[in-house]
Amino acid sequence: MSSGAPELVDEARRLKLFAYLDAREHRRTYLAIMRLFASTLLADLSAGEVSAAIARAERRGEVAEGESRVETVIARLKQLVEWGNLVPGRREVVAASIAEFQHGSVRYQVSKLGVRVQRDVDQLLRTTEGAREVSRELLPAIAHGLDELLDRLARASLEHERDPRGKAAAKATERLAEQVTTLFLQHGELAATVRDFYAYLGQVVTRYHLMADEISGFRNLLVEYIQMVVEDVLRYTPSIAEVLTRKEFRSAVGRLLELLTPAGTLGSDIERSRGRRVEDWTELTDWFVDRPGRPSQVTALREATARAIGTLLATVKRATSGGGPEPGRRAELLKLAKWFDESTPDQAHTLAAAAFGLYSARNLAPAPEFDGDDERTPWADGPVLDITVSVRGRGDRGARGRTSRILDDPLGREQLLAEARDADARHTDTIAELAGAQGRLDRVTLSPAALGTLCGLLTDAMAQRERATDSGESGDPVGGLTLRIRPAEGTQTIRTERGVLELRNTAIEVTA
Structure with a gap:
């Protein structure tokens, strides 16, 4: 699949790569198999070799008993092939029996996406739940790397002009590729550490209760660490943004990609390293530079820092406050x-x-449906119910805090007043039109607005009658207009710009 066409990716097929992580009964076996394949480059294993490795894991207690049998291992391998984590293969073997041939000839290899999933899983399982240090030292490295990149690009272009196929040109292109790869590796590591740190920070600010040692740690986090991160961002990002927004730099990116991507050397389905596509440089620029309607990640970082500091200060103040009611x-x-x-x-x-x-209670209705909870699940392992702060802190569900202050909006007020004046003017014109048609409704043509007002008065007058043979009356007290309806022989016709209204056995009169 081409990396340039993400819309063509089969999401359902790729999401099956994670299915073995949610297999309740055999998850540990699947993890042991995938770790075995992902631990060796070009792993090409048979079911018997996998069975031997699973047997060692079984003796260590890492998998359940009986999972090392060859028949069981074959079933697990076939299931991983169906999910797409493994791919089957075959090679010639020397076997003493049909069973040995079947177990030895069918080989299994790990797929590219399967390796990536397992690598991310192992990294996730090794990651602690605490804060991750932001690699602040990468910001000056990126700033220096951009300047050095421009110098190496100029030297590489000069060497290619002299002798495109010479050793000097090839060496200059190789150094240029090293600089590009280093630059994007540094930016990727910086972006990952920033995301992880602020994800942890967002998890912290939602907590209501803090332990004594946590309060001390959060004070240092507020006063020292976050301040240092923001200071480094403010110090180095202007110079990085200035380089990325230069007109000559944007034109140099095209020349850079030509040097790093010789024509016809790679297929369209090859996943390129970062920095070899225009989209990679656009993403790098968007991380540091604001665009109209699309703030950069640096701006988002500053805003998130301000919100986090305010929330953490309120949390620490509430936890350390000695006066007032107990917060929890x-x-x-x-x-x-x-x-x-x-x-x-x-x-x-x-x-x-x-x-x-x-x-104790007597339940006469059927038991409700439980979502992952039953009588065999301990309460500590069951689903978690979120409790609001007012319930936790005060034991009631009443709303807390003062009523929000009504803000004064002069522009909005003037707009509403203008709309009201326009509506009054239109209503006055409509009343004047109906008043001018007094005594000759069947000889004039009413506008749509006048027809709407007439129909409204007609509806009110008909509602005043108890029987169809009675008369009715309605009026507009603001405009001083009165409409009377009475039974009459024949048909009264009222013409409008959009059609004709006929009233049979009914007559209406309008008086001003």
């Missing part, structure tokens, strides 16, 4: 949890009934 019931809940831990099952039931009012 953490101490009481910890004491209650200790009582539960030290009590017998009967005492725990009594304690739960006393603490939460969970007395």
Whole structure:
């Protein structure tokens, strides 16, 4: 699949690559198999070789018993092939039996996407849940790398003009490729550390309760670390943005791509390294430079920092405040949890009934559907229910805080007044038109606005009648217009710009 056509990617097929991670019964076996294939370059293994490796993992307790049998391993391998993580292969072998031939001739190799998924999985499992340090030292490295890139590009262009196929030109192009690769590796690492750090920060600011040691750590995070990150960003990003927005730099990118991508040397389905496409340079520029209607990641970083500092300061202030009501019931809940831990099952039931009012009940309706929870799931492993701050802190669900202040909007007020004046002017013109048609409704042609007002008065007058043979009356008190309806023989015709209104056995009169 060509990397330049993401819209053609089969998402359903690729998402199946993650299916083995959610296999409840055999997930550990699938992980052991994929780690075996991903740990060696050009791994080409048979079911017997995989079975031997799974047997060693079984003895270490990493997989369930019985998973190392060849028949079981073959089933797991076929399932991974169906998901797309492995690809089957075959080669000639010397076998003493048909079974040995079947087990040895069919080989399995890992797919490219399967390796990438397993690599990301192992990296995720090794990652801690704490904050990740932002690689601030990469910002000056990127700034210096851009300047050096322009110098190397000029030297490479000069060498290619002298002798396109000479050793000097090839050496200059090789150094240019090294600089481009280094630059994008540095930017990729910087962007990854920034995303991870601010993802952790967003996770922290949503917490309501803080431990004593966490409060000290968050103070250092606020006062020292975040400030250093923002200072480095403000110091180096202007120079980087200035280089990326130069007119000569944008024109140099085209020459750079020509030197790094010789014509006819690569196929269209090859995944290129970063920096070899125009889209890569556009992405790099968008990370540092604002565009109309599309702020850069640097701007988003500054805004996120301001929000995070404000939220963390409020959290730390609430947790360390000595006056006022207690912000939460953490101490009481910890004491209650200790009582539960030290009590017998009967005492725990009594304690739960006393603490939460969970007395016995008789359910006459069918049991509701549980989402991943049943009577065999411990409460600690069951689904988590989000509790609002007012319930946690005060035990009630009432809204807190003052009513929002109504903001004064002079422009909006003037617009509404202008619209009201226009509506009054149109209504006055309509009333004047109907008043001018007094006594000769069947001889004039009404405008759409006059017809709408007439129909509204006609509806009100008809609603005043108790029977169809009665008369009715309605009026417009603002415009001083009155409409009377009475039974009459024949048909009254009212002409308008959009058609004709006929009233049978009914007559209407309009008086001003």
